[in-house]
Amino acid sequence: MASLKITKKHHKHLNNPFPSNPKTLPCIHGNLLFDFQSVPSEQIYDIGKDFQSNWSSKNGGSLCIFHKSQPSRSMWSTVPGRSFVSAAVAETEIEESRGSFVIKDRDIHLICNHQTIDNIRTIDTSDIVLRANNQDFTSFSNRLDQEKQNKGIQLPALLITGKIFCVKKRKNSIQSSEFIEKQPSTYAKYWMLFDQKNKNQIGFQVRLAKPKVEHRQKLSPRTYGYRAFISKFGRIRRLRVGCSRYFSRKRGIITVSPAEEENVIMKNEGVTDFNRICITYSSEKSEKFYGFGEQFSHMDFKGKRVPIFVQEQGIGRGDQPITFAANLVSYRAGGDESTTYAPSPFYMTSRMRSLYLEGYNYSVFDLTKDDSVQIQTHGDLVEGRILHGNSPTELIEHFTETIGRPQKLPDWIISGAVVGLQGGTETVRHMWKELQAQETPVSAFWLQDWVGQRKTVIGSQLWWNWEVDSNRYSGWRQLIKDLGARDIKVMTYCNPCLALMDEKPNAKRNLFEEATKLDILVKEKNGDPYMVPNTAFDVGMLDLTHPKTESWFKQILQEMVDDGVRGWMADFGEGLPVDACLYSGEDPIMAHNRYPELWAKINREFVEEWKSSLVGKEKEDPEEALVFFMRAGFRNSPKWATLFWEGDQMVSWQANDGIKSAVVGLLSSGLSGYALNHSDIGGYCSVNLPFFKYQRSEELLLRWMELNAFSIVFRTHEGNKPTSNSQFYSNHRTLSHFARFAKIYKAWKFYRIQLVKEASEKGLPVCRHLFLHYPEDEYVHTLTYQQFLVGTEILVVPVLDKGKEVVRAYFPEGENCSWKHVWTGKLYSKPGSEAWVEAPIGYPAIFVKDSSIIGDTFLKNLREYNVL
Numbered sequence: 001m002a003s004l005k006i007t008k009k010h011h012k013h014l015n016n017p018f019p020s021n022p023k024t025l026p027c028i029h030g031n032l033l034f035d036f037q038s039v040p041s042e043q044i045y046d047i048g049k050d051f052q053s054n055w056s057s058k059n060g061g062s063l064c065i066f067h068k069s070q071p072s073r074s075m076w077s078t079v080p081g082r083s084f085v086s087a088a089v090a091e092t093e094i095e096e097s098r099g100s101f102v103i104k105d106r107d108i109h110l111i112c113n114h115q116t117i118d119n120i121r122t123i124d125t126s127d128i129v130l131r132a133n134n135q136d137f138t139s140f141s142n143r144l145d146q147e148k149q150n151k152g153i154q155l156p157a158l159l160i161t162g163k164i165f166c167v168k169k170r171k172n173s174i175q176s177s178e179f180i181e182k183q184p185s186t187y188a189k190y191w192m193l194f195d196q197k198n199k200n201q202i203g204f205q206v207r208l209a210k211p212k213v214e215h216r217q218k219l220s221p222r223t224y225g226y227r228a229f230i231s232k233f234g235r236i237r238r239l240r241v242g243c244s245r246y247f248s249r250k251r252g253i254i255t256v257s258p259a260e261e262e263n264v265i266m267k268n269e270g271v272t273d274f275n276r277i278c279i280t281y282s283s284e285k286s287e288k289f290y291g292f293g294e295q296f297s298h299m300d301f302k303g304k305r306v307p308i309f310v311q312e313q314g315i316g317r318g319d320q321p322i323t324f325a326a327n328l329v330s331y332r333a334g335g336d337e338s339t340t341y342a343p344s345p346f347y348m349t350s351r352m353r354s355l356y357l358e359g360y361n362y363s364v365f366d367l368t369k370d371d372s373v374q375i376q377t378h379g380d381l382v383e384g385r386i387l388h389g390n391s392p393t394e395l396i397e398h399f400t401e402t403i404g405r406p407q408k409l410p411d412w413i414i415s416g417a418v419v420g421l422q423g424g425t426e427t428v429r430h431m432w433k434e435l436q437a438q439e440t441p442v443s444a445f446w447l448q449d450w451v452g453q454r455k456t457v458i459g460s461q462l463w464w465n466w467e468v469d470s471n472r473y474s475g476w477r478q479l480i481k482d483l484g485a486r487d488i489k490v491m492t493y494c495n496p497c498l499a500l501m502d503e504k505p506n507a508k509r510n511l512f513e514e515a516t517k518l519d520i521l522v523k524e525k526n527g528d529p530y531m532v533p534n535t536a537f538d539v540g541m542l543d544l545t546h547p548k549t550e551s552w553f554k555q556i557l558q559e560m561v562d563d564g565v566r567g568w569m570a571d572f573g574e575g576l577p578v579d580a581c582l583y584s585g586e587d588p589i590m591a592h593n594r595y596p597e598l599w600a601k602i603n604r605e606f607v608e609e610w611k612s613s614l615v616g617k618e619k620e621d622p623e624e625a626l627v628f629f630m631r632a633g634f635r636n637s638p639k640w641a642t643l644f645w646e647g648d649q650m651v652s653w654q655a656n657d658g659i660k661s662a663v664v665g666l667l668s669s670g671l672s673g674y675a676l677n678h679s680d681i682g683g684y685c686s687v688n689l690p691f692f693k694y695q696r697s698e699e700l701l702l703r704w705m706e707l708n709a710f711s712i713v714f715r716t717h718e719g720n721k722p723t724s725n726s727q728f729y730s731n732h733r734t735l736s737h738f739a740r741f742a743k744i745y746k747a748w749k750f751y752r753i754q755l756v757k758e759a760s761e762k763g764l765p766v767c768r769h770l771f772l773h774y775p776e777d778e779y780v781h782t783l784t785y786q787q788f789l790v791g792t793e794i795l796v797v798p799v800l801d802k803g804k805e806v807v808r809a810y811f812p813e814g815e816n817c818s819w820k821h822v823w824t825g826k827l828y829s830k831p832g833s834e835a836w837v838e839a840p841i842g843y844p845a846i847f848v849k850d851s852s853i854i855g856d857t858f859l860k861n862l863r864e865y866n867v868l
Helices: 128-133 135-151 226-233 322-329 392-403 425-437 476-484 511-518 547-562 588-613 659-670 698-708 732-747 749-762 778-782 853-864
Strands: 004-008 032-034 042-047 051-056 062-067 085-097 100-112 114-123 154-166 179-181 185-198 201-208 212-214 217-219 253-256 276-282 289-293 305-308 343-349 354-357 363-366 372-378 381-387 417-420 442-446 453-456 459-462 489-494 497-499 531-533 538-541 567-570 627-630 643-645 788-790 794-797 806-811 819-821 833-838 845-849
Touching: 042 114, 042 154, 042 185, 051 185, 085 114, 085 154, 085 185, 100 154, 100 185, 185 392, 201 276, 276 381, 289 305, 289 659, 305 343, 343 363, 343 392, 354 392, 381 392, 392 749, 417 732, 425 442, 425 476, 425 732, 442 567, 476 489, 489 547, 497 511, 511 538, 511 547, 547 588, 567 588, 588 627, 659 698, 659 788, 698 732, 732 749, 732 853, 749 853, 794 806, 794 853, 806 845, 845 853
Parallel strands: 004 085, 004 253, 032 114, 417 442, 442 489, 489 567, 567 627, 627 643
Antiparallel strands: 042 051, 051 062, 085 100, 085 276, 114 154, 154 185, 179 217, 185 201, 185 212, 201 381, 276 372, 289 343, 305 363, 343 354, 354 381, 363 372, 453 459, 497 538, 531 538, 788 794, 794 845, 806 833, 819 845
């Protein structure tokens, strides 16, 4: 590969508040050529028993894949006459600052943008001729053999072979009957394989041989149709790349401190492989693209470039002036419209097309062209799957069938409010009395400060040493026991990082020291523990690839649960340094996206092992089941985490990082397999600087309560600056409002139980964008945060703007039903219509389907709780 430069900017305190977008590889376009002697003009090929591919030489040649049940509907197709496989060699620069990462393409040494097709054929793993005559294909076919045994793929598979190449424009005109390239030309063989994985999924993979230089390449126009190619080629704008410079280089990794970043020497030697692979295929100008994991700024990504890399979401993410301030004091801390804790290389479209990548490489989905999509993947291999489905719900089912689905939540976590509180034992007991007086349904107290707090330069922070602080929470076990007697659980906090404990006076264990002795911390290249800068202190990070880490951390969880704790926030997971050394020896850049899945897996395995230990014992009780919730994730995280939350939104009304973004994150993640997700009531991040003040207002808090009463979990958070924020306990109005909406939340528990079961069986989210059930309604595609469905029976139109008491509700086309306004009983019966609806504080615009069992039961429960 080409070189990799890593720049650390953790401690750079004065930065450009308006950083430019990182330099990236441009969308690559090239021509498609094919051998008329070996490639037919028209041909249909079987892929497994359920899929077919149609090759046509018309308009320059194209390939189309479809399900046999719908031969007229394309699942995936190439752009006629254009290359669909291309590759490049580029230098990479990664800038890192406290969990934020910027990945840049620097010098581009080589782009092979044109493609030939030498052969298209169906194959079986018993194809001895291929192995005997093509040594390069041996490893490819051996892998296919292994996949057939391990995954049960169905043959035949479709194999496309040929070359990708770059051509320099000649100054002289072409007069002979043959095109002769006298300048050095670079090419490489490629193999692209399509194989059926199951009745709804086709796998694809692209592999490349090493690039080669050929000083005299002769291609006949009678064979490849080069006259047409040359006429087009003159109109193509190409990047000029220095091939000769590249072929003496080899990848090297350089870590640069801020003081050194202007004087970097790139060290490279030897010939290496491509480190960018691009796959290009057709799209439509009006096609909408949804998914890509938990995204906070957009629902439809057509026209965008979407990078897939786990990291901090940022503070502001484009909302001003907070993004300006965050970027000024910490490098790129503001984030942007694409930064997220939980991305996923998956999408579905309004044309019922869907695709996802396997593996953990950094990738970019370029959707900026009207007629095409280009996936740019870092590395020398691309693997993924193309999904067949007739509706958005089917596509989610088929996607989660492979990546995994959440298990059912225990009833206790979805029965009442989860009260986020800090302060110690007496604070909790006092607040419990206050909530009892309001008859507030409470499921649990979530006590993140159970480990104790310390003062830092940014305020009060937790001691990252996962044991109870007996001074702050005296009588810890008795507190848990007393709350348990009222069917209220206690939840805590942990993450995969450990802080130095030299200054904590009452620590019983020093977990950082224990982990260092066990040698289970992520390392620097010199073998020392990698001290990762966090906010105001540095921490050691658990090496989750080390075999000893799992059992050691599970024992910490066991001690916590032995005290009576039944749930916890499993925080962080997004910040693995990209130059760390891991026990597994794997590339830390690839491991970075895998780390949050490993973190979830350890927690989940402990939950399952603890549950198994209760089997056959008298104390076995489904209501004692454990729950953990986390923010960082990747494609397969829904399989492991029991519950998600959306991370640290600003305490604001803004669109990119406030209450509106919480709705977008909820709905986009739901389309990507994160079926069980929620946000902090009121948001998290406050800022209290002389010229930049973001403090949670009472109005924002009340509206966020109304919003989250219709998510899977109704949980409060005091935020990073509790004294600057309005809290649910601030006054009688906030406390009674909280109690009221905890009852509204409880009133649809019966339906929530059904939706949790549906999530575990089909992967469908509890909160749903209207696209899921009304994909044919064009207006629905324009919606972002304005409204959403809970299941199919409840329509929520939240108030998300300061001072507003009226909202505009849209009643979708596609179903002949009336929607009943919960508070007035007014019916809205015209599909595809809009209406302005009054929504004063305490009475958000909520609708149920008229005469539905779910709607009638919800209204009945509201009356019983004296809410309606």
